[in-house]
Amino acid sequence: MSPRRYAARRLALGLVQVLAVVTVVFLLVQALPGDAAVALAGDNPDPRRIEQIRVTMGLDRPPLERFGEWVLGLARGDFGVSLISGRPVVEFLHDGLGPTLVLAALALVLLVPLSVVLGVLAALREGGPVDRVVTTVTVGLHSIPEFALAVVLIAVFGVQLRWLPPTAVGADLLGQPAVLVLPLVVLVARPLCSISRLVRAGMIDALASDHVRHARRLGIGVTRIRFAHALPNALAPAVQQVARTTDWLLGGVIVVEAVFVVPGLGTILVDAVAGRDLPVVQGLAVVFAVTTVVVNLVADLLAFRLAPRSVAIA
Amino acid sequence: MHPLTRRGFLGLTAGLSFAALTGCGTAEPTSAASTPRAGGRLRAAFAGGGAKEVLDPHLANLFVEAARSKALYDKLADLGPDVAAQPRLAEKWEPDATLTRWRITLRRAVFHNGQPVRAEDVLASYARILDPNRAFRAKSSLALIDLANSRAVDERTVEFAVKRPFVEFPNVLAAFGAYIVPAGTEDFTSPVGSGPFRFVSFEPGKSVLLKRNAEYWEGAPHLDELEFVIANEESARANALLGGQVEYAHDLTPTTARSHAAGDRMAIHRAPNSAVQAFAMKLDRPPFDNRDLREAMFLLADRPQLVESVLAGSGQVGNDLFGKGYQHYADDIPQRTRDLDKAKFLIRKAGAEGLTVKLDTSTAAAGMVEAATVFADQVKGSGLTVEVVTGNKDSYWSDTLKNGSLSSFRSGAMPIETHIAQRLLSGSGTNVTKWARPEFDALYDQAVSTVDETRRGEVYREMQRSLHAEGGYLMWGFADWIVGAAPNVGGISTAPANTLDWARFDKVWLG
């Protein structure tokens, strides 16, 4: 199958997946106790007020009717308006996407070269001190929950030493890049391990493969063999892991956003779920589902480029 | 009915403050904060929620929204440090002899667009809140006003018709969210009010920037600029303050306060009596329909221990009555203390020995689960067993209003009259304890139609005596409201949260 046809089929399938995700999210939020009216009414609310809010929000109408309306709107590109603030959902998505994209993109820009370099270094010195140090450090970082790492980094570098801003509160992310340093370190720490381990394993396999041995016999230089022959083979499995990581990053890494006060999609999601603001939750579900479909498609096409044979057979 | 929802998410962070790392500083009050100085930008961090943040003051719900509304707008009246209404945009108020017509004289104030604040704006603002098709928060408080028969006497005089005699009408004018906006305003993207600060810019979920209103009727603020930023996590607010990213961090936990009280990077400001912590017993069903058993519960609570362990010492013991330190509070009633023997006797007398009572609680408000656990422990050995049941936090308030017999309770500040009207009358909407007594209702009616303040106070005391003796609220403590600020910030008031002086930035300066 040609990559183009493959992409078209995957996108069609993706559309179905997005609809399915949205339906499931709707049902799940319906199943949660309380609704937007209860959430909005606050503590010790008067039940009459809750009923009144429910009527103003249209929550007294059957859920199916509301969902149907929303899906029809979606088909026209209309994400609806927030139950609570009345602002268009698109505005929420637009506001949250910026910080999340900045964080995700920068995290990837750091993560990919760094993990490839570490993986290659470890593979070339397999079993040696460099390999062992890289392995120990990356596995060590992987084993710290990002929340704990964030707390420690903030305490040491933000509060005690005052080298870096401890949070990004009120800051313009691109205007004050210093606020991004600690969140990025936390975001990169865990996936660094999985990706560099995959690159290392792939590199070791590739260096021991028949085609690398053949290339050596043909007299091709060591550097070329490592980077032009072995490395592309080692990257194919890592690409899939990078895709998963990208999903994770674009999903708004909720903990990191909360601890560092980055008003991204994760924060919006937490707020919207707490407020039972269904249109916003569903809008986010659409964004997350679409991202997942697209990112994985891109990863597959990239993997096709890196390992033409495997995808051609599949 | 004021918002006290702390964001429960990642509650762990609160406990993990960096005492070990930063607790080594010495307590050295900065003198810069003691004399007012003009100028500067103050950044204030509040919890917020992207989804709910709007600049419509009538929709305000969260603390950050209340604080922003206060900076941009005025109410006719607001609550003073004793939680009694005091005039704001209203210069004075005069009821007629029947207490059903109130004449309000407005102050000479102007909106940020230069237009004067007129009687017409007041009526339009109230009409907007009372719109039957909307559900603004102040609606139920203002429902007492008969708007059709109210009128603007002249540009600066409003005459309100009130549906029944009500001497506490100023409490209505001070209701949460009852702000005066220019007549006809529906678009709040660039809000225009009469408050001490003017609007500059708004990024939902992130920040609001305001600047000094030099023409403010009460005198211009000290600050040049005021920026509200959002940080949902308590630890993030504390860290931002410690890292010098903000100068004011709203709502810190007692643990954070304790670890930084001695440091030189953060000044802790406590506002006592800001929230009451309680257990609510339902009087209309067993087992607490038995008066002896209720009294036994009152006697079982070790209040100092509860304050120490649940509020980390940041609070005061309660005497089963709402509104300690507020106007009309019955402070002449002796403080209850633990008396295990008498409690045992009362339990035996009630025939409740060996009984297990479920105590419903949840993380819906701060300290509730901890208090329930500590109290269950204090009850041990009395013959009664309290079993703590942690329920869903999202539907907690409506669940406990209907079901169970014993539940955790927490409430913010409001006038004692409002507390009674909302929770303790036969027709009250949130009567958790199911306290429904015609003679008590009659006393309330008497109080709100008694013009003489001393005599009125006497009626309130009588009502409180009966609540203290037989009521369903075991109010064991009052929590301090804790705010952290940079050491150079001066002018922060210790008035209870939700009163006029709380989060009042026009009186604050940077030293």
Next chain:
Amino acid sequence: MTPVVHVEGLRAVTGSRTLVDGVSFALAAGQVVALVGASGSGKTTTGLALLGEHAPGVSVSGRVTVTGRIGFVPQQPSAALNPVRRLGGVFREIAALHPGDDDVLIATALRRARVPVELLRRYPHELSGGQQQRVVLAQALVGDPAVLVADEPTTGQDPITRAEVVDELASVVAQGVALVLLTHDLDVVRAVADEVVVLRSGRVVEAGPTADVLDRPRTAYTAALVAAQPRVTVPAERPAAAPRLETRSVTARHRATTVLHDVDVRVGAGECLAVVGRSGSGKTTLARCVAGLHAGFAGEVLLDGRPLPRSLRRRSRAELAAVQYVFQDARASFDAYRTVLDQVSRTAVRLGGAADPRAEALARLAAVGLDEATVTRRPAGLSGGELQRAALVRALLARPDVLVCDEITSGLDTLTQASLLDQLAALTCTVVLISHDLAVVARLADRVAVLHRGRVVEHGPAGEVLGSPTHPVTVGLLGRSMEGTEERKA
């Protein structure tokens, strides 16, 4: 003629084992010497020594003189070509290592190996097996080497590709390159080699001109080696039996492509049906449909007249036992972390219902020459031939009615292959044999079905199909095989 390759007293030792012991030979330009012998005879060690390489832990002594550059043509070109690199890029890298204009060097090498220039834009997987073989040959030819070492160049290729490879090598030799051929394929040796060196356990058993050595072997070992080489001999007709296995209008798809069209074949009890065809003709898919490994087909597979469920998962235990499959890659069909005996006896437990599965497995393994010491190792400790025999035993322990064998002899040296064929010939169950090696087919098959592009182009008793082929593909497959048996020197 002065020799370009001169090997004298070559010895290779690893630990206490001697891999190569006193091998000597010489080779002049335009000449071909073939090193033949079973697996482990020392062919590869000798070949590597020519390149100046040796496996880790092996010490090499003796004298190896090579005049000029030496090029290497690896076994299994599909594995030797980097799957993620287009051919052109790699060729440019190789050319850059040699003096002269890169484009000229590449063009010359491509022309000599008869590789069309258009292929440079492609990835290795987009080439046929024959093209891949020519590409690795062209890579070795860049920079004009004096000597080529070709390692098992015909292993695993279908007869038509195999014949092409022989042609390519012959034409390169004709251009004056000396060729050292490491192989166990005696057909290829006859076709191209001037001299043969027969190796056994690292020693030279016999050496001399090809015709002398292969036609008049002086040692018993060489004689056995020659005798083991299968020939296409038209088998005698056997009476037709009632069909045990039958396919009716089997049409199978791989995603969007139809790989089998209306395939009807049948085979009686105790008979052997050979399904032959070139690579990609649909042979393996048909076998997988029969075995329940490819559920995506229309039509029916009948066992004794009863339809078998399409998917393995739907088949009863008895139906599972009835049809057994032996895979081409025996090593991949074993779990690398459990002993071979465990895995073989497991079948006896699950499907054979044996009382003492271990004892039975051991007995059956011993019967094919695998002793207890061998089979209690993990798969890594066994050779390919040994594993293939173990895989066969594993399948037979299920007491199948039908045994499907997918290319199980390719990649084995002639002696190992011969013994495996003997075992297959002795089977009493019905065998479906997937092969492109017509010599093997001729040895075993009662019936032959020829597949071409997913269609049965010829189907009938083996004698008829092999004796008087009607379809050009059969003629092609057969013709090339026959040709290989005759003397055909460059």
